[in-house]
Amino acid sequence: xxxxxxxxxxxxxxxPPVVNDLTFEAPPGRVTALLGAPGSGRTTALRLMLELxxxxxxxxxxxxxxxxxxxxxxxxxxxxxxxPGHPSRTVRGQLRMLCxxxxxxATRADEVLEVVxxxxxxxxxxGTLSVGMxxxxxxxxxxxxxxxxxxxxxxxxxxxxxxxxxxxxxxRAHAAQGGTVxxxxxxxxxxxxxxxxxxxxGGGRLxxxxxxxxxxxxxxxxxxxxxxxxxxxxxxVVSREARAAQRSVExxxxxxxxxxxxxxxCAEIGDTAYRHGVPVHRLADEIGDTGPAEPAAGGAERGDAxxxxxxxxxxxxxxxxxxxxxxxxxxxxxxxxxRTTTMIMAAVLVVSAAMSVLLxxxxxxxxxxxxxxxxxxxxxxxxxxxxxxxGALSFGDEFRYPALAAARGTVPRRLGLLLAKLTVTAxxxxxxxxxxxxxxxxxxxxxxxxxxxxxPSNAFALGASWAGLTVGCxxxxxxxxxxxxxxxxxxxxxxxxxxxxxxxxQKIFAVPSARSVAxxxxxLRELAGWQLPQEADHWILVVARVVAQPVGTAxxxxxxxxxxxxxxxxxxxxxxx
Numbered sequence: 001x002x003x004x005x006x007x008x009x010x011x012x013x014x015x016p017p018v019v020n021d022l023t024f025e026a027p028p029g030r031v032t033a034l035l036g037a038p039g040s041g042r043t044t045a046l047r048l049m050l051e052l053x054x055x056x057x058x059x060x061x062x063x064x065x066x067x068x069x070x071x072x073x074x075x076x077x078x079x080x081x082x083x084p085g086h087p088s089r090t091v092r093g094q095l096r097m098l099c100x101x102x103x104x105x106a107t108r109a110d111e112v113l114e115v116v117x118x119x120x121x122x123x124x125x126x127g128t129l130s131v132g133m134x135x136x137x138x139x140x141x142x143x144x145x146x147x148x149x150x151x152x153x154x155x156x157x158x159x160x161x162x163x164x165x166x167x168x169x170x171x172r173a174h175a176a177q178g179g180t181v182x183x184x185x186x187x188x189x190x191x192x193x194x195x196x197x198x199x200x201x202g203g204g205r206l207x208x209x210x211x212x213x214x215x216x217x218x219x220x221x222x223x224x225x226x227x228x229x230x231x232x233x234x235x236x237v238v239s240r241e242a243r244a245a246q247r248s249v250e251x252x253x254x255x256x257x258x259x260x261x262x263x264x265x266c267a268e269i270g271d272t273a274y275r276h277g278v279p280v281h282r283l284a285d286e287i288g289d290t291g292p293a294e295p296a297a298g299g300a301e302r303g304d305a306x307x308x309x310x311x312x313x314x315x316x317x318x319x320x321x322x323x324x325x326x327x328x329x330x331x332x333x334x335x336x337x338x339r340t341t342t343m344i345m346a347a348v349l350v351v352s353a354a355m356s357v358l359l360x361x362x363x364x365x366x367x368x369x370x371x372x373x374x375x376x377x378x379x380x381x382x383x384x385x386x387x388x389x390x391g392a393l394s395f396g397d398e399f400r401y402p403a404l405a406a407a408r409g410t411v412p413r414r415l416g417l418l419l420a421k422l423t424v425t426a427x428x429x430x431x432x433x434x435x436x437x438x439x440x441x442x443x444x445x446x447x448x449x450x451x452x453x454x455x456p457s458n459a460f461a462l463g464a465s466w467a468g469l470t471v472g473c474x475x476x477x478x479x480x481x482x483x484x485x486x487x488x489x490x491x492x493x494x495x496x497x498x499x500x501x502x503x504x505x506q507k508i509f510a511v512p513s514a515r516s517v518a519x520x521x522x523x524l525r526e527l528a529g530w531q532l533p534q535e536a537d538h539w540i541l542v543v544a545r546v547v548a549q550p551v552g553t554a555x556x557x558x559x560x561x562x563x564x565x566x567x568x569x570x571x572x573x574x575x576x577x
Contacts, residue, residue, distance in 0.1 A: 001025065001026070001027060001028055001060075001062055001063075001180065002025065002026040002032075002049075002059070002060070002061055002149055002151075002180050002182060003025050003059065003060040004022060004023060004024055004025070004045070004048075004049055004057070004058075004059045005023050005057055005058050005059070005060070005313065006021055006022075006023055006056060006057040006058065006313030007019050007021070007022040007023070007045055007048045007049065007055065007056075007057035007059070007313075007316075008020055008021055008022070008048075008055050008056040008057055008313065009041070009044050009048060009053060009055040009204070010053070010054050010055050016204070017055070017204060018039075018041045018044045018204050019041040019044045019045050019048060019055070019201075019204040020041075020203075020204040020205050021057075021205065022041070022045055022057070022201060022204065022205065022206055023206065024199045024206060024209050025209075026149075026180050026181070026182045026197070026199075027180070027197070028148075028175075028178055028179065028180045029175055029176070029178055029179070029180075030175055030180075030181070030196040030197055031168075031171055031172055031175050031181045031183070031194060031195045031196050031197075032180075032181065032182045032183075032195060032196070032197045032198075032199060033182075033183060033184070033185050033190075033191040033194065033195035033197070033198045033199070034046075034182060034183070034184045034185070034199050034201065035184075035185055035186070035188060035191045035198050035199065035200045035201070036184070036186065036200065036201040036202060037186055037202070038186060040201050040202050040203065040204065041201055041203070041204035042153070042184040042186075042201065043080075043153050043184065044204075045201070046080065046151055046153055046182075046184065047080075048316055049066075049151070050066060050076070050078060050151065051065075051066050051067060051316060051317065051318060051319045052318065053316070053318065054315070054316060054317060054318050055315075055316045056313040056314065056315055056316060057313040057314070057316055058313060058314055058316070061075055061076055061148075061149055062075070062148065062149075066319075067319050071102070071103065071145065071325070072322070073101075073102040073144065073145035073147065074102065074104075074145035074146065074147060075145075075147055075148055075149065076147050076148075076149045076150075076151060077141075077142030077143055077144075077145065077147035077149070077150045077151070078142055078150075078151050078152075079135075079138045079139060079141070079142045079150075079151070079152040079153065079155060080152075080153045081153065082134055082138070083126070083134055083137050083138045083141060084401050084402050084403055085126045085401055085403055086126065086337070086338050086397060086401045087125060087126050087127025088125055088126075088127065088338045088339060088340070089125065089126055089337045089338050090122065090123050090124065090125060090126075090337070091113070091118060091121055091122050091123070091124050091125075091126065091129070091137055092109055092110070092113065092122035092123065093333065093337035094126060094137070094141075094337070094403070095108075095109035095112065095113065095137075095140060095141065095144065096109045096333055096337075097330060097333040097334055097337055097403060098141055098144055098403060099144060100324055100325075100326045100329040100330035100333055101324035101325065101326070101330050101403070101404055102144055102145045102324075102325060103324075103325030103326055104144060104145060104146075108144055108146075109122075109144070110122070112140040112143045112144055113140060115140070115143065115170070116136040116137070116139050116140045116143070116170070117136060117166070118133065118136050118137065118140065121133065131158040131159065132158075132159055132160065132163040135155060135156075135158075135159060135163070135167065138155075139152075139155070139167070139170070147179075148178075148179050148180060149179065149180040149181075149182070150171065150174060150179065150180070150181045150182070150183075151182050151183075152171075152181075152182070152183040152184070153183070153184050154183075154184055154185065154186075155167055155171075155183050156168070156185070156190065168193075168194040171183065171194070172194075175196070183195075188215075188219055188220060189220065191212075191215070192212055192215060192216045192219075192220055195212055196211070196212055197209070197210070197211055197212060198210055198211075198212055198215040198219075200215075200219070221262060222262075222265075222285065222286075223260050223261060223262050223285075223286050224260070224261040224262075224264055224265060224266055224269050224283070224284070224285060224286075225258065225259070225260055225261075225282065225283075225284050225285075225286050226258070226259040226260075226261065226269055226273075226280060226282065226283055227256070227257055227258050227259075227280070227281045227282035227283075228257055228259070228273070228278055228279060228280050228281060229257055229279065229281070230257075230278050230279070231253055231257045231258065231259050232253065233276075233278060234259060234272070234273055234276075234278045234280075235251045235253055235259055237272055237273075237276050237278070238251050238259075238261060238264070238269065238272055239251050241272060242263075242264075247263065247264075248263050249261065249262065249263040249264050250262040250263055257281075265285065266283050266284065266285055269283060270283055320410075320412060320413075321402075321404055321405035321410060321411065321412040322404075322412060322414075323404065323412040323414030323416055323417040324404060324416075324417060324420075327414075327416040327417045327419070327420035328420045328423065328424070330417075330420065331394075331417075331420040331421055331423075331424045332424060334397075334398075334403075335390075335394065335424055335428070338397075340393060340397075341390060341393075341428065344386050344389055344390060345386065345390075345428070345431075345432055345435075347386070348382045348383055348385075348386035348432060348436065349432075349435055349436060349439050351373070351382045352372075352373035352381070352382050352383055352436045352439060352440060353373070353439045353440055353442075353443040354443075355373035355375065355382065356370050356371060356373045356439075356440035356443055356444060357443050357444065357447050359373065359375060360444050360447075360448060360452060367452075367453070367454065367456065368456065368462050368466075370440065370444070371436075371437045371440045371441060371444075372436065372437065372440070372466060373436065373440055379495065379498035379499055380473065380494070380495070380497075380498055381436075382436075383432050383433055383436040383470060384469055384470050384473045384494075385473075385494065386432055387425075387428065387429035387432050387433070387470045387471070387473055387474035387477075388473040388474055388476065388477035388490065388491060388493075388494030388495075389477065389487075389490075389491060389494075390425060390428050390429070390432075390474060390477070391425045391429070391473070391474035391475060391476070391477030391478035391481070391490060391494075392477035392478065392480070392481045392487040392488075392489070392490025392491050392493075392494070393481075393487050393490075394421050394424070394425050394477075394478050394481070395411070395421065395478055395479075395481035395482040395485075395487075395490065396481040396485075396486055396487025396488075396490060397487065398411045399411055399481075399485040399486065400487075404417075410485075411482075411485075413482070413566070413569070413570035418482070418566075421478055422475060422478065425471075425474045425475065425478050426471045426474060426475070428474070429470040429471045429473075429474035430467055430470065430471060432470060433466055433467055433470040437466070441453055465552070468552065468555075469551065469552075469555065472552075472555040472556075472558075472559060473494045473497065473555065475559055475562075476490070476493045476494050476497060476555065476558050476559055476562060477490035477491060477493060477494045478490060479493075479559070479562035479563060479565075479566050480492070480493030480494075480562055482566055483562065483565045483566050483569055493558065493562065496558070497551070497554050497555055497558050498551065498554075501554035501555075501557060501558055502551055502554045504554070
């Protein structure tokens with residue numbers, strides 16, 4: 001049972017609310033159509049029920065509001081507009097990613113693909129889907145959690161009659177299993193054909209709540225459509241015979257030799273035309289709409305009552321989007337579900353290998369810079385730039401294609417999602433750093449022979465610095481994209497480290513130091529309060545040397561500032577809710 005009580009939207013610019021004190025029910029086991037003309041408040045009513053728009057009122061899904069349901073996707077399946085997703089992602093990959101977000105097994109993706117008729121198109125890219133396929137994918141996404149209630153906004157818009165018939169057949173099958181189905185439409189004939197109950201709204205208010213039989217009798221009107229070259233003559237004859245027989249028949253003349261006759265049928269009109277020798281080119285029965293829905297009489301009194309009641313329902317607050325239930329699995333499928341990640345890594349490895357070979361031709365470049373493919377003219381090596389780009393896309397693509405927050409326009413800032421992104425991004429960065437060094441060494445061995453490569457004595461410290469640089473830049477890109485909600489900001493943050501922050505740090509380090517950090521391991525051991533192993537001194541000194549470098553200090557400062565900005569924007573967003 002879905003119950004909407006006192007739904008009232010927040011007025012804009014001192015105007016009337018789009019939805020005003022709307023109350024209705026959608027019973028289980030039946031398909032309910034929310035009918036209204038464009039601008040009547042259909043979509044706003046759905047968004048209020050789903051806590052996507054602020055206002056007043058409450059919507060109960062089997063006795064609970066949405067924000068009190070632990071796993072909303074397993075109770076309510078929603079389809080509002082198109083399916084948000086990266087155009088290069090496959091249909092199956094999109095659903096498996098959403099499976100990780102909703103906490104259901106990945107096998108559920110193939111099950112719903114079979115249900116919606118996309119079993120053979122699982123490997124097709126989202127960017128190539130037609131309107132009908134996109135609607136099927138949207139319905140598959142809504143069915144992933146096996147919800148009891150389905151809420152769909154204009155699900156048949158743009159579909160062919162065959163696809164339309166299939167869609168509503170599936171909705172009826174869901175209702176036949178005891179589920180609740182609510183969909184919006186602006187076509188009265190479609191509502192009468194597809195629904196068991198029709199809720200009609202106009203001007204944001206309830207006009208009628210009827211069974212489909214009562215709706216068809218009171219709202220729809222049978223008519224006969226006739227096309228003839230002698231429309232005026234046939235209209236006069238039909239009207240004259242109706243008056244003689246004392247029948248209530250209305251004839252409406254339209255352009256192009258068309259007549260619309262109310263209160264008669266095809267047999268009577270055809271017989272009349274035959275008797276008077278009037279040729280008929282078309283003769284058909286139709287069901288017509290009586291006109292746009294209007295609020296019932298006494299609208300002023302009802303408006304005053306609604307205004308008085310608008311203060312009574314509880315406020316509807318826009319709730320934050322929920323993070324994925326399995327964030328690490330979700331992030332892995334999100335990153336590896338498109339070719340961008342592998343293409344960036346492959347491009348970085350090829351460019352790095354070529355640059356290593358070119359740098360090794362001269363004796364002026366040290367071996368560590370040769371293996372890292374880092375010429376002096378570049379602010380950062382290709383591997384670090386690639387890691388920063390992967391980090392920026394981790395949040396940038398999330399905001400561009402918000403699979404976790406459809407119709408909300410934002411992405412959840414949950415700690416679990418952030419940790420999963422940091423972990424996956426760091427893994428890719430370390431893999432890219434290692435492959436770059438190994439690929440550079442193999443390229444040098446192939447081109448110049450094995451004598452060029454010698455393991456330096458400080459290889460461990462160099463490796464730690466190299467790993468810290470790649471991971472730090474990847475995290476800087478990720479956090480900046482998360483703060484500013486665009487991948488370009490992440491790339492700018494990565495480039496700002498060597499271009500802006502490092503020169504500033506170098507100026508600070510150029511000042512003569514009056515203090516020394518000698519004895520830092522011993523003081524840290526005393527501060528910890530327990531006896532640290534002697535091997536820890538070596539690790540502490542390595543970390544201190546890495547951070548003490550201008551690039552390391554600049555990167556640490558940048559990361560600290562981005563973490564604070566990320567936490568600040570996250571807390572500010574929660575304060576709004």
